[in-house]
Amino acid sequence: MRLRWLGIGLVLLVPSLAFAGDTKKSAKTFDAKPRLVPFRLTDTHHTLVRVKINGKGPFNFIVDTGCPVFLIAEPVGKKIGLKTEKGWAILDSLHMEGGLELKKVKARVETPFQIEGMNGMGLAGVELHGLMGYTVLAKYKMHFDYTEKQMLWTPLRTEPLPPVRLKGAKAATGGMDMMVSLVRILTFFAGLGPPPPPQPRGFFGFEMEMRNKQVIVARVLADSPAAKAGLKKGDRITNTADNEVGSIAQVLERASKITAGKTLTLTIERGKKSQDITITADDGF
Amino acid sequence: MKIQFALLCITVFFIPAAAQAQGQDQKQPPKKFVVPFEIIKTQHMVVNVKVNGKGPFRVVFDTGAPDSLVSNKLAKAAGLKGKGGGLPLFGARGAATINSLEIGDLKATNVSTMIMDHPTVNAIASLVGPLEGIIGFTFYSRYKMSIDYEKKLMTFEPNTYVPGDVMQMMMKKMLAPKSVRQAPRILAPAGLFGIRVEKAKDDDEPGVTVKQVLADSPAGIAGFKAGDRLLTLDGRWTDTVADCYIAAGHVRVGQPAVAFVVRDGKKILLKVTARAGL
Numbered sequence: 351m352r353l354r355w356l357g358i359g360l361v362l363l364v365p366s367l368a369f370a371g372d373t374k375k376s377a378k379t380f381d382a383k384p385r386l387v388p389f390r391l392t393d394t395h396h397t398l399v400r401v402k403i404n405g406k407g408p409f410n411f412i413v414d415t416g417c418p419v420f421l422i423a424e425p426v427g428k429k430i431g432l433k434t435e436k437g438w439a440i441l442d443s444l445h446m447e448g449g450l451e452l453k454k455v456k457a458r459v460e461t462p463f464q465i466e467g468m469n470g471m472g473l474a475g476v477e478l479h480g481l482m483g484y485t486v487l488a489k490y491k492m493h494f495d496y497t498e499k500q501m502l503w504t505p506l507r508t509e510p511l512p513p514v515r516l517k518g519a520k521a522a523t524g525g526m527d528m529m530v531s532l533v534r535i536l537t538f539f540a541g542l543g544p545p546p547p548p549q550p551r552g553f554f555g556f557e558m559e560m561r562n563k564q565v566i567v568a569r570v571l572a573d574s575p576a577a578k579a580g581l582k583k584g585d586r587i588t589n590t591a592d593n594e595v596g597s598i599a600q601v602l603e604r605a606s607k608i609t610a611g612k613t614l615t616l617t618i619e620r621g622k623k624s625q626d627i628t629i630t631a632d633d634g635f
Numbered sequence: 636m637k638i639q640f641a642l643l644c645i646t647v648f649f650i651p652a653a654a655q656a657q658g659q660d661q662k663q664p665p666k667k668f669v670v671p672f673e674i675i676k677t678q679h680m681v682v683n684v685k686v687n688g689k690g691p692f693r694v695v696f697d698t699g700a701p702d703s704l705v706s707n708k709l710a711k712a713a714g715l716k717g718k719g720g721g722l723p724l725f726g727a728r729g730a731a732t733i734n735s736l737e738i739g740d741l742k743a744t745n746v747s748t749m750i751m752d753h754p755t756v757n758a759i760a761s762l763v764g765p766l767e768g769i770i771g772f773t774f775y776s777r778y779k780m781s782i783d784y785e786k787k788l789m790t791f792e793p794n795t796y797v798p799g800d801v802m803q804m805m806m807k808k809m810l811a812p813k814s815v816r817q818a819p820r821i822l823a824p825a826g827l828f829g830i831r832v833e834k835a836k837d838d839d840e841p842g843v844t845v846k847q848v849l850a851d852s853p854a855g856i857a858g859f860k861a862g863d864r865l866l867t868l869d870g871r872w873t874d875t876v877a878d879c880y881i882a883a884g885h886v887r888v889g890q891p892a893v894a895f896v897v898r899d900g901k902k903i904l905l906k907v908t909a910r911a912g913l
Contacts, residue, residue, distance in 0.1 A: 388870045412699055448871075493780070494698075496794070545819070550876065555852075556827075573850075574849060606823040
């Protein structure tokens with residue numbers, strides 16, 4: 351899968367080189383190298399990328415072609431210490447996870463009700479800090495594929511159009527402001543709130559492989575919780591917590607909520623003997 | 636006049652609505668479809684679509700929209716009937732399924748959508764002419780998609796992704812008992828690395844510190860050492876312990892991932908291959 355991305359990357363590099371020298375000013379600094387941009391999908395099916403603004407962060411932004419600007423929620427703007435003029439700020443640096451970097455980015459500092467609502471209700475499963483809209487997105491050719499874990503973004507030479515002020519945009523508020531109060535009421539009655547911080551799953555310290563449709567312990571790391579519990583290479587895992595096991599994915603799924611200090615019980619067969627082994631998870635991955 | 640840019644952002648925000656059917660794509664030939672788009676003066680992407688053979692209609696293409704959305708006018712013309720439910724705001728008629736959605740030569744089947752006159756879409760339309768909806772995640776996630784702002788072209792190539800029913804998931808989430816809703820999310824790595832990391836509370840520097848590396852583990856084989864400062868794993872920043880687990884949760888087992896560590900003041904690239912295990 352990775353290789354295919356690289357293939358696309360190489361192909362895309364060629365037209366960019368052909369454009370080199372278009373403008374003297376940008377020719378020196380312009381880097382048309384495509385970069386992988388790691389993303390996550392939020393619980394609300396938004397495409398989340400992480401950025402560092404003026405070296406601070408990381409912050410969570412949504413890739414949003416439906417937003418005309420790079421929009422930073424007000425509390426985040428305050429946290430970074432952004433100086434704003436009529437709601438606009440110039441960011442000295444905008445680093446994206448994966449390696450892309452922009453300098454002197456114009457940003458709007460304002461809290462959209464969507465962000466306030468989703469954060470207030472904890473809907474996305476992660477705190478959102480802003481929207482990455484046209485003024486940043488249009489600097490790239492973007493490849494999306496939700497069967498992958500990364501996007502591929504190639505810098506473009508054409509500069510996006512600057513943000514425009516629109517006459518008659520007042521109509522945009524028609525009815526939408528009521529959403530804010532609605533969300534607050536819903537949040538209050540449903541007892542919703544921001545999610546608690548995530549916790550890491552525990553560490554057990556053994557590897558598995560499939561052999562004759564059976565899950566076999568392929569390796570037990572020395573000094574790991576699995577080694578201490580007595581798990582051995584070659585053990586056949588037949589059950590986890592009294593449920594039959596048919597695949598590695600099943601074992602991973604059943605253990606996926608076990609945090610450090612908690613236990614996982616495996617029923618294993620060693621030779622002709624069956625036994626239960628209880629492993630107390632440690633921290634690590 | 637204060638221009639509310641936030642309100643021009645049409646990231647669809649949900650109010651839980653009726654459950655929605657999620658269809659399966661019929662078999663598409665593995666072909667790449669090229670579709671032109673337009674950047675309107677509000678700097679939104681606009682495409683022309685045909686819905687159930689009717690149209691073309693101009694709609695906004697919005698990667699910030701988890702669902703697609705059509706106006707009542709379009710719904711009527713295309714014979715779409717909402718399943719009702721949800722809040723009776725902005726002419727909302729609930730969820731519907733579009734039998735055929737055509738963008739250029741690309742024809743998608745069973746695309747779920749909401750029927751609603753989105754006020755922000757209307758506001759934009761008042762400036763740029765009629766717009767009858769939003770194309771969102773329920774459509775574009777089924778394709779490998781590229782957006783080229785320079786050429787003003789998009790490409791679509793079917794992938795195997797099934798978008799799932801986000802509205803139903805949201806409903807379930809909101810209706811779940813508080814104990815379930817307030818339970819912390821557990822970050823599960825995709826595979827086994829054999830490493831422990833830590834970060835002191837007052838440590839604001841990038842990265843985390845490697846506390847222990849297990850012998851013969853993928854991390855040990857990759858050359859990680861206790862005391863290393865881990866900066867990135869598989870292209871993702873590892874500035875907190877949780878970040879490491881998120882990165883480890885996104886790697887592909889059996890495929891090498893690049894990690895950067897700082898050791899003795901030098902930045903070192905390590906290649907680590909997570910194995911099937913935990």
